[in-house]
Amino acid sequence: MEDEAIHGPGGDAPPGAPETFPAELTDALVGIQRLIRRRLRGGLTGPRLRGAEVELLRLVESRPGIGVSEAARELHLASNSVSTLVNQLVRDEYLVRETDPADRRAARLRLTGAAEKRLEDWHRRRAELVGGRLARLDGADHDALRAALPALRRLADLLHEDPEADEDPTVPVSAPAGAAAAPAGPWTEGTPS
Numbered sequence: 001m002e003d004e005a006i007h008g009p010g011g012d013a014p015p016g017a018p019e020t021f022p023a024e025l026t027d028a029l030v031g032i033q034r035l036i037r038r039r040l041r042g043g044l045t046g047p048r049l050r051g052a053e054v055e056l057l058r059l060v061e062s063r064p065g066i067g068v069s070e071a072a073r074e075l076h077l078a079s080n081s082v083s084t085l086v087n088q089l090v091r092d093e094y095l096v097r098e099t100d101p102a103d104r105r106a107a108r109l110r111l112t113g114a115a116e117k118r119l120e121d122w123h124r125r126r127a128e129l130v131g132g133r134l135a136r137l138d139g140a141d142h143d144a145l146r147a148a149l150p151a152l153r154r155l156a157d158l159l160h161e162d163p164e165a166d167e168d169p170t171v172p173v174s175a176p177a178g179a180a181a182a183p184a185g186p187w188t189e190g191t192p193s
Contacts, residue, residue, distance in 0.1 A: 036126060061116075068082050068083055096112055
């Protein structure tokens with residue numbers, strides 16, 4: 001009975017079967033993310049940051065001057081939760097909160113030099129780690145991973161959408177012919193803990 005709950009009627013499904021593919025893909029992506037995070041923690045200097053703090057720093061890195069409310073929407077968090085994160089990161093000297101000249105009640109967020117250095121170091125170390133492991137794969141694996149990137153980016157975009165906006169989850173989403181790949185979504189970046 002337990003086997004049926006996990007694998008569906010009929011017992012074990014072969015790897016890659018339609019009913020197991022979502023779980024297999026998720027497990028692989030989460031596993032890669034977790035391993036990258038663990039490996040990069042080894043050379044960490046400074047205090048460890050929580051995942052939500054890192055997500056906020058990375059958002060501010062990609063969109064300097066973003067407001068707290070907009071950051072909350074992008075991160076799918078409550079505004080008061082993001083305000084708490086902002087206060088902590090300001091206290092730790094990773095974020096600067098500036099008054100928005102257009103609306104004096106609103107704040108704009110910018111990274112400090114310490115945050116920029118930490119993120120830059122983490123990006124460099126991550127590229128070295130993953131690049132070194134990719135170099136050990138054969139050409140067919142490289143080609144398969146490169147070919148999967150556009151679909152993975154589209155999946156990330158769909159996961160980022162508001163679940164209320166789903167019209168018909170059975171309709172496949174594909175990029176128009178010749179469309180450029182979307183920039184890497186947040187799931188690709190890992191966590192510079």
